Amino acid sequence: MAGRRTASGMWHTLRTNRVAQAGTAMILSALLGIVLVQLLSPYGATTKDYMAILRPPSLAHPFGTDSFGQDVLTRVVYGAQVSLLISFAGLVLGGLIGTTIGMVSGFWGGVLDAVIMRFIDLLYSFPTYVLALCLMLLLGYGGRSVSLAIALIYVPNFARLARSMTASLREENYVTAARLMGQGPARILLREILPNIAAPLLVQFSAGLGFGIIMEAGLSFVGLGVQPPTPSLGVMMADGKDYFQRGPWVLTLTGLSVAWIILGLNLLGDGLRDALDPRLRRRAS
Numbered sequence: 001m002a003g004r005r006t007a008s009g010m011w012h013t014l015r016t017n018r019v020a021q022a023g024t025a026m027i028l029s030a031l032l033g034i035v036l037v038q039l040l041s042p043y044g045a046t047t048k049d050y051m052a053i054l055r056p057p058s059l060a061h062p063f064g065t066d067s068f069g070q071d072v073l074t075r076v077v078y079g080a081q082v083s084l085l086i087s088f089a090g091l092v093l094g095g096l097i098g099t100t101i102g103m104v105s106g107f108w109g110g111v112l113d114a115v116i117m118r119f120i121d122l123l124y125s126f127p128t129y130v131l132a133l134c135l136m137l138l139l140g141y142g143g144r145s146v147s148l149a150i151a152l153i154y155v156p157n158f159a160r161l162a163r164s165m166t167a168s169l170r171e172e173n174y175v176t177a178a179r180l181m182g183q184g185p186a187r188i189l190l191r192e193i194l195p196n197i198a199a200p201l202l203v204q205f206s207a208g209l210g211f212g213i214i215m216e217a218g219l220s221f222v223g224l225g226v227q228p229p230t231p232s233l234g235v236m237m238a239d240g241k242d243y244f245q246r247g248p249w250v251l252t253l254t255g256l257s258v259a260w261i262i263l264g265l266n267l268l269g270d271g272l273r274d275a276l277d278p279r280l281r282r283r284a285s
Contacts, residue, residue, distance in 0.1 A: 020271020026264030034077050043071040045078035045231045054247040064249040066239055072250055076257050079231040086143050087212025090150025091205055097151065098158025099201060103189050105159070106166030117163065124156035132215060136224045146225045150212045161204055165197040203273045210265035217258060233258050
């Protein structure tokens with residue numbers, strides 16, 4: 001019953017949090033736009049019309065066309081899906097690996113904890129884009145490599161967070177009771193500790209999703225990520241940069257679309273943090 005009351009309180013806080021509401025509305029509007037454009041747009045993501053090169057925004061092309069006569073709005077929609085999928089896959093992989101490492105390190109402690117965390121600190125000390133560029137050079141270009149780069153970048157974040165919370169919970173009474181009942185370490189980690197550290201990990205995931213989109217767009221912008229003609233937000237902004245004086249709408253509207261999605265994800269992450277962090281809830285009350 002206590003767990004149900006806690007979940008109900010968190011849901012109430014989330015529903016009444018204006019920051020979370022704004023973020024949710026922005027994300028839902030972006031998802032609705034993606035669905036509607038896919039259903040209603042007469043253009044394909046790679047459909048070229050050389051008679052409509054760099055047309056300004058109009059009723060036929062609300063976001064204008066690019067240097068190949070492709071509809072920018074349609075490509076933004078498909079590019080946003082590609083960027084979200086790459087970022088989501090990278091965060092899921094990095095979260096699974098990092099959380100597992102952090103929980104094992106925090107639960108056992110001692111020498112194992114020291115060795116693991118020194119390695120995590122080494123990864124954490126590398127500048128983000130330098131680490132991503134090194135991995136891209138090793139694995140080659142493409143969306144899969146970008147996902148792996150995002151995963152590698154976020155392994156230390158999830159590991160440090162999971163390790164800190166696991167270390168603080170391993171001596172709790174319910175963990176001690178589980179040990180006395182004969183439960184093994186794996187069962188204790190999965191059944192007793194993981195549910196109690198899931199909320200901060202979820203907040204970390206929602207915040208990282210926006211950064212993953214920025215990472216994908218940045219790597220694709222410099223030609224190391226998704227390769228043309230596959231639509232990608234970074235690829236589109238790189239193309240718009242080359243023709244900015246003749247068609248500023250390509251770079252401007254694509255960039256605004258990226259900013260809208262990232263701002264929505266960040267606001268939603270802040271709202272989740274406020275709703276799921278008991279200290280913030282107590283302070284607000």
